[in-house]
Amino acid sequence: MDFTYDDEQEALRDAVRGLVGKAYHDYEQRRQAVKEDPGFSEQQWARLAEMGVLGLPFAEEDGGVGAGPTEIGIVCQELGRTIAPEPFLASVVLAGGLVSAAGTPEQRAEVLGALAAGERLLAFAHDEPGRRWGASAEQVTASADGDSWSLTGVKEPVPHGARADLLVVSAALPEGGTGLFLVQPDADGVTREGYATYDGGRAAKVAFDGAAATPLGEAGLDVTASIATVQDITRVMAGNQALGAMQTLLKATTDYLKTRKQFGVTLNTFQALNFRAADMYTSLELTHSLVAWATMVIAAGDPDEVAEAAARASLQVSRGGRHVGQEAIQLHGGIAMTAEYSVGMFVAHLTALDHLLGDGNHQVRVLSTKVADYDALDPLDV
Amino acid sequence: MIEGRELTKEQIVEAQQTLNAAGLAVPHWPEEYGGRGWTDLQRHIWLEELQRAGVPTPLAFNASMIGPVIAHFGTEEQKKEFLPKTANLDIWWSQGFSEPDAGSDLASLRTTAVKDGDDWVVNGQKAWTTLGQFGDWIFTLVRTDPDVKKQAGISMLLIDMTSPGLEVRPVQLIDGSYEVNEVWFDDVRVPADNLVGELNGGWTIAKFLLGNERVGVAPVGSTKRILARAKDLAKETSDGEGGTLLDDPLVRARIVELENELLALELTALRVVAHSADGEPHPASSVLKLKGTELQQAVSELMVDLAGPASVASGAGDASDLAEWARISTPTYLNLRKASIYGGSNEIQRQIISRTILGL
Numbered sequence: 001m002d003f004t005y006d007d008e009q010e011a012l013r014d015a016v017r018g019l020v021g022k023a024y025h026d027y028e029q030r031r032q033a034v035k036e037d038p039g040f041s042e043q044q045w046a047r048l049a050e051m052g053v054l055g056l057p058f059a060e061e062d063g064g065v066g067a068g069p070t071e072i073g074i075v076c077q078e079l080g081r082t083i084a085p086e087p088f089l090a091s092v093v094l095a096g097g098l099v100s101a102a103g104t105p106e107q108r109a110e111v112l113g114a115l116a117a118g119e120r121l122l123a124f125a126h127d128e129p130g131r132r133w134g135a136s137a138e139q140v141t142a143s144a145d146g147d148s149w150s151l152t153g154v155k156e157p158v159p160h161g162a163r164a165d166l167l168v169v170s171a172a173l174p175e176g177g178t179g180l181f182l183v184q185p186d187a188d189g190v191t192r193e194g195y196a197t198y199d200g201g202r203a204a205k206v207a208f209d210g211a212a213a214t215p216l217g218e219a220g221l222d223v224t225a226s227i228a229t230v231q232d233i234t235r236v237m238a239g240n241q242a243l244g245a246m247q248t249l250l251k252a253t254t255d256y257l258k259t260r261k262q263f264g265v266t267l268n269t270f271q272a273l274n275f276r277a278a279d280m281y282t283s284l285e286l287t288h289s290l291v292a293w294a295t296m297v298i299a300a301g302d303p304d305e306v307a308e309a310a311a312r313a314s315l316q317v318s319r320g321g322r323h324v325g326q327e328a329i330q331l332h333g334g335i336a337m338t339a340e341y342s343v344g345m346f347v348a349h350l351t352a353l354d355h356l357l358g359d360g361n362h363q364v365r366v367l368s369t370k371v372a373d374y375d376a377l378d379p380l381d382v
Numbered sequence: 383m384i385e386g387r388e389l390t391k392e393q394i395v396e397a398q399q400t401l402n403a404a405g406l407a408v409p410h411w412p413e414e415y416g417g418r419g420w421t422d423l424q425r426h427i428w429l430e431e432l433q434r435a436g437v438p439t440p441l442a443f444n445a446s447m448i449g450p451v452i453a454h455f456g457t458e459e460q461k462k463e464f465l466p467k468t469a470n471l472d473i474w475w476s477q478g479f480s481e482p483d484a485g486s487d488l489a490s491l492r493t494t495a496v497k498d499g500d501d502w503v504v505n506g507q508k509a510w511t512t513l514g515q516f517g518d519w520i521f522t523l524v525r526t527d528p529d530v531k532k533q534a535g536i537s538m539l540l541i542d543m544t545s546p547g548l549e550v551r552p553v554q555l556i557d558g559s560y561e562v563n564e565v566w567f568d569d570v571r572v573p574a575d576n577l578v579g580e581l582n583g584g585w586t587i588a589k590f591l592l593g594n595e596r597v598g599v600a601p602v603g604s605t606k607r608i609l610a611r612a613k614d615l616a617k618e619t620s621d622g623e624g625g626t627l628l629d630d631p632l633v634r635a636r637i638v639e640l641e642n643e644l645l646a647l648e649l650t651a652l653r654v655v656a657h658s659a660d661g662e663p664h665p666a667s668s669v670l671k672l673k674g675t676e677l678q679q680a681v682s683e684l685m686v687d688l689a690g691p692a693s694v695a696s697g698a699g700d701a702s703d704l705a706e707w708a709r710i711s712t713p714t715y716l717n718l719r720k721a722s723i724y725g726g727s728n729e730i731q732r733q734i735i736s737r738t739i740l741g742l
Binding site (some may be wrong): 004289 | 642
C-alpha cells in the first residue's frame with residue numbers, strides 16, 4: 001500500500017491541472033461553459049482527447065493508454081478541483097468502462113478508439129423512473145427477432161444523454177437477467193429530451209419504442225455482474241472527483257476566513273469559526289484516506305473486494321462531502337448563496353455525485369447485510 | 383484485557399518484562415540503549431498488533447515518554463542508571479506535568495525548584511498523575527526561573543517518589559476507580575545530578591516528549607478489537623423477542639458507520655506514519671488524536687447501549703446473573719470520557735489544526 005505518487009503520476013497530475021486550470025481557474029469560466037448546451041466545452045473535450053486523457057483507462061489494442069486506477073483517479077481529482085463540466089466520469093469511466101468490460105474486441109476497438117479520440121461521446125442509459133440504485137434493468141426490455149434486437153421503455157435520468165453520439169443501454173433480457181446494448185440515438189424509435197441539472201450538468205429522458213439495438217458482447221448474456229463492477233469503479237472515481245471538490249471548498253473557506261472582515265476584524269479572529277474549519281479538515285483527510293485506499297483496491301482487481309471498497313469509500317464521501325459542503329456555505333455566509341460565487345455550485349456538484357450511484361444511506365444498507373459475517377475489518381486483507 | 387477488565391500492577395509489569403526479554407518492549411529506542419531503531423511505520427504496526435492481540439502495551443510513561451527523553455537529553459550517568467530499568471519496568475515512572483492551574487496551558491505551572499547547596503528543593507502540587515500510586519520515580523516539570531517568559535523558566539527533574547516530603551493522594555473518578563492522583567511536594571530535596579538536559583530547558587524537552595506521540599495517539603487496534611467484540615456480543619445477546627441484538631437494523635447501521643470511520647482512521651494513521659519525513663509529522667497527524675478518541679468513546683457508548691438494563695449493575699459481583707461485560711460497560715464508558723481531555727484536549731487539537739495546518 002503506497003499513498004504517494006511516482007514521478008510519472010506527478011507529471012500527469014501537473015499536466016491535467018495545467019489544462020483544467022487554464023480553462024476553469026476563474027469560476028466565471030465554468031459558469032459560462034455550462035450555460036448553453038451541451039453543458040461543457042467541446043474545445044476542452046478535444047484538448048483532453050489530444051492529451052490522451054480520454055483513452056487513459058482503455059487497453060492499447062482498443063485505442064487507449066492502458067493506465068491504472070491511480071492515474072484515472074488523479075484525473076478525476078483534478079477535474080473535481082474546478083468542477084470541470086466535461087463528462088469524463090459519465091462518458092469515459094462509466095459508459096466507456098462498460099464497453100471495455102462487455103464489448104467484443106471489434107466493438108471495443110471501434111467504440112473506444114473513437115471515444116478516446118474525442119470523436120464520439122458515449123452515455124450510459126441505465127436509471128429508470130421509480131427505481132433506486134442497482135445494476136439491473138427492469139422497465140426497459142429487450143426483445144429478439146432472429147438476430148436483430150430492439151428495446152422498449154424509458155430511461156431517466158441519463159447523464160449527458162441528449163448530447164451523446166452513442167448510447168450504452170441496459171435492458172431486461174427475455175430469458176431473465178440484464179443485457180447491454182449499443183443504440184444509435186438517431187435510430188427510429190428513440191426520442192431524447194435533454195435538460196440541465198442543478199449543478200450545471202446535463203441529463204435526459206430517453207425513450208425507446210422498438211428501437212434497433214446491437215448487443216454489446218455476446219447476445220442474450222446476463223452481464224449484471226459486469227455492470228455492477230463498472231459501477232463500483234465509477235463510485236470510487238466519483239469519490240476522487242468529490243475529493244478534489246472538497247479540497248477546493250476547504251481552501252476557499254479558509255481563504256475567506258482570513259480575509260473577510262466583520263466587527264473590524266477578520267473572521268479567523270473567531271474561534272467558533274476556526275474550530276468548524278478544523279472539523280472540515282478532519283472530514284477531508286479521512287475521506288482522502290478511504291478514497292486513496294479504494295483506488296488501490298481496484299488495482300488489485302478482485303470484484304468482491306472492489307464492491308466492498310467502493311461501498312466504504314462512497315459512504316465516507318457522502319458523509320464527509322455533505323459535512324464539508326454544508327459548512328463551507330455556512331462559514332462563508334450569504335455570499336455562498338449566490339450563483340456567481342463558486343462555493344454554492346461546488347456543493348451542488350457534490351450533491352449530484354453523491355446521488356449518482358448510491359448515497360451514504362444506500363451504502364450503509366448494502367454493508368449492513370454483511371456486517372455479521374466478519375470479525376474486525378482489515379484493510380491489508382483487501 | 384480482552385474482557386475489558388482492569389489490570390493489576392503486577393500484570394502490567396509482567397507483560398512489559400516478557401516483551402523486554404524478547405527485545406520488543408522499546409523497539410523504537412536507539413539501538414545503543416536497548417532498542418532496535420525502528421521507524422514510525424514499524425512501530426505503528428507493532429503497536430497495532432499488540433493491541434489487536436490484547437497484549438498490554440508497554441507503559442507509556444516509560445517506553446514513549448521518559449525513555450526517549452533520557453536517551454536524547456540525559457547525561458551518560460543518567461542513561462546508564464535509568465534506561466535499562468526503564469525498559470524493563472524495574473522503575474515505574476509517573477508524569478509530573480499538569481497542575482491544578484496548568485492543564486491545557488501547561489506552561490503556567492507553578493511548582494518551584496530552588497537551588498540549595500547541591501540539591502534542588504521542590505515545592506508545589508501536581509495533578510492528574512495517572513497511576514501515580516504505583517510510581518517509583520516521577521519526571522517533573524518545575525519552575526526554576528520565575529522572572530522570565532513562562533516557557534523559558536521551566537526545567538525537568540527526575541524525582542524519587544520515596545523522597546521525604548513527597549506525598550501521593552489518590553483521587554476517585556466518576557467510574558469509581560482510582561487511576562489519577564495528586565502529588566504534593568513539601569521541601570522535597572532532589573540531587574542536582576537529577577536535572578535532565580539544560581537548566582531552564584524543560585519546555586524544549588516537554589515539546590520533544592509530546593511530539594513523539596504521533597505514533598500511538600489513536601488507539602485504532604484496541605478500538606477495532608472492542609468493536610469486533612461488541613458485534614460478537616450483539617450476535618449472542620437476546621433481544622427478548624426471539625432474535626438477537628444484531629438483528630436490529632439500527633444496531634447494524636450503527637456498527638457499519640463506526641467500522642467505516644475506524645477504517646478511515648486506520649488508513650489515515652498509516653498515511654501519517656509512512657510519510658512523516660525526518661521527524662516532521664505528516665500534517666494529518668493531528669486528526670488522529672481527535673478522531674481516535676472520539677471513536678474510542680463512541681464504541682464504549684455502543685457497549686452500554688448493547689448492555690441495556692444490565693448496564694446498571696456495576697456493583698454486582700460474580701454471583702450476578704448478568705454478563706460481566708454488561709456490568710462493566712458503563713464504568714468503562716464513563717472512564718473514557720477522559721480520552722478527549724488528556725494528551726492535549728480535543729479543543730487543543732482543533733486549535734493546532736486551525737492554526738498550524740489551515741493558517742487561521
